[in-house]
Amino acid sequence: MISLIKDFFSKFLKDLFKKKKHLRMGLYGPPNGGKTTLANRICKDWLGEEMGAVSSIAHETREIQIKEQINIKSKGKELTFNLIDTPGIATKIDYEEFMKVGMVEKKAKERAKEATKGVIDAIKWLDDMDIVIIVLDSTLDPYSQVNITIIGNLQAREIPVLIVANKIDLKKANIKRIEAAFPQYDVVGISAKYGKNADEFYEALFVLAG
Amino acid sequence: MYADGSTDLLKGCACGAKLFFFIRKEKLEEQQKLAESIKLSQEEKIQMEQDVLGMLTSRMDYDAPVVLDLEAVRVLRPGQYELDLVHLFQGQPLIYRLEEGKYVIDLAESFQQLRKNV
Numbered sequence: 603m604i605s606l607i608k609d610f611f612s613k614f615l616k617d618l619f620k621k622k623k624h625l626r627m628g629l630y631g632p633p634n635g636g637k638t639t640l641a642n643r644i645c646k647d648w649l650g651e652e653m654g655a656v657s658s659i660a661h662e663t664r665e666i667q668i669k670e671q672i673n674i675k676s677k678g679k680e681l682t683f684n685l686i687d688t689p690g691i692a693t694k695i696d697y698e699e700f701m702k703v704g705m706v707e708k709k710a711k712e713r714a715k716e717a718t719k720g721v722i723d724a725i726k727w728l729d730d731m732d733i734v735i736i737v738l739d740s741t742l743d744p745y746s747q748v749n750i751t752i753i754g755n756l757q758a759r760e761i762p763v764l765i766v767a768n769k770i771d772l773k774k775a776n777i778k779r780i781e782a783a784f785p786q787y788d789v790v791g792i793s794a795k796y797g798k799n800a801d802e803f804y805e806a807l808f809v810l811a812g
Numbered sequence: 813m814y815a816d817g818s819t820d821l822l823k824g825c826a827c828g829a830k831l832f833f834f835i836r837k838e839k840l841e842e843q844q845k846l847a848e849s850i851k852l853s854q855e856e857k858i859q860m861e862q863d864v865l866g867m868l869t870s871r872m873d874y875d876a877p878v879v880l881d882l883e884a885v886r887v888l889r890p891g892q893y894e895l896d897l898v899h900l901f902q903g904q905p906l907i908y909r910l911e912e913g914k915y916v917i918d919l920a921e922s923f924q925q926l927r928k929n930v
Contacts, residue, residue, distance in 0.1 A: 693878040697891030711891030718885060718893040725900045747877045748897065755901040 633690025661717035689720025740767035
């Protein structure tokens with residue numbers, strides 16, 4: 603009985619404070635899915651400025667990046683949120699992969715170390731997210747340990763999720779494969795780089811935020 | 813390698829296994845000669861490794877699931893890491909394995925996580 607009362611009050615207080623603050627929207631996913639490109643697209647569309655650097659080399663984002671008070675509008679509706687771009691989540695990080703694209707050994711090892719810390723930080727931050735956007739590369743097989751672990755955990759935590767199938771401008775893109783892999787969530791196909799289907803993405807954000 | 817009639821064949825080897833691979837003496841000598849005749853430089857060995865790995869669909873198997881023991885992060889060597897995502901997502905103590913029998917535990921982080929879970 604006491605635990606029921608305790609649960610009720612903790613939920614009541616949580617809800618009370620939740621309504622007062624802006625939504626915290628996290629961008630999660632494996633490296634090179636296009637999280638920062640999407641963050642830049644959102645920031646460029648609504649703030650007129652970019653958020654972070656993008657690169658074809660994996661693990662470019664190795665620290666949490668936050669952009670506060672992004673206000674988006676569509677069809678008379680308005681949504682304000684803090685956007686949190688997170689480092690790509692991976693199970694293996696190998697400096698040799700960075701050396702293959704021309705990085706010197708010392709720098710590659712440092713990058714690997716920072717990327718590892720970035721994964722730990724990204725996972726730690728998950729508890730603070732109100733909604734999560736999973737950004738996946740639609741040209742790749744979605745059935746990976748990283749994708750399944752992230753999505754499985756979000757489902758267990760009951761955090762609202764939207765899956766973005768990014769890079770639909772590429773020939774190999776396959777949104778249906780992602781939809782089939784995670785049928786419990788809405789999937790929006792976009793090209794964050796070129797802004798293709800961005801409107802549909804923003805519409806989906808309104809639905810997600812309720 | 814164990815000689816014919818070795819008692820180890822009955823008792824088992826140092827690792828405890830009792831399954832042995834049999835190779836004829838002539839074949840063994842033949843293989844040893846062949847191995848000795850091929851002297852490879854370090855560059856050649858690296859090139860061979862790269863060639864074979866290049867033939868594989870994926871080099872380091874990034875898709876293979878990583879399930880570690882009690883640690884969340886395993887350092888294979890400088891710049892190479894394996895992360896147990898399930899371990900990290902569950903908020904279990906943050907333990908790094910540097911090598912066999914050498915661990916570092918992030919106590920501050922682990923206690924913070926414990927407080928969160930209570």
